[in-house]
Amino acid sequence: MKKLTREFYNRDSVIVARELLGKVLVHEVEGQKVAAKIVEAEAYMGIEDRAAHSYGGKRTPRVEVMYGDPGFSYIFIIYGMHYCFNIVTREKGTPQAVLLRAAEPLQGIEQMAQTRYKKPYGQLTKSQRKGLTNGPGKLCKALSINKNFNGMDLCGDELYIEEGEPQEFNIITTTRVGIDYAGEAREYPWRFYIEGNEYVSVK
DNA sequence: CCAGCGATCGAT
């Protein structure tokens, strides 16, 4: 299966966010593949985007990786306890990113169930099954992605995104979640998800 | 040095 290239990520976040739908996020843990199909993503457009961490050119140690090359991970902690996984887009110096908000488990599902709930998949309730990866913090937990993966090259062999199977789906475009502080930017249609997919976080 | 806050989650 083909891995996404640096060039794929070297475009505006709104384009990359849309095109990431249906692609497969892979984390190879000790030779074991844990993989999930991306079903929801949001674009953060950088300097001009009040909702972005790099808004107004803000440049701090946390945000630094956003100013680097495309195709690297930007991971931050939210609400003191959850991780959010982002992918840096556009060329060096243009601090944009795409936030992965939800995914559908494909491979290593037992691993995910164990990591999230300390139980075999078979013992999970229906709601727990859906809850494996239907949110930004949840998908990080399920794929064992934490702060140690900040600044990692997604064109490498440990954490990456691959093409996935060809498929048909409709894309829903809406406003982003949890950015009420962002003024006018809260109205921007920069959230994308696969219509009808049960792993989407908020319909 | 330190207080306030947040791109969330899970239980109620």
Next chain:
DNA sequence: TCGATCGCTGGG
């Protein structure tokens, strides 16, 4: 609907 929980940030 609400409490948990803590790294990052900016101001002093």
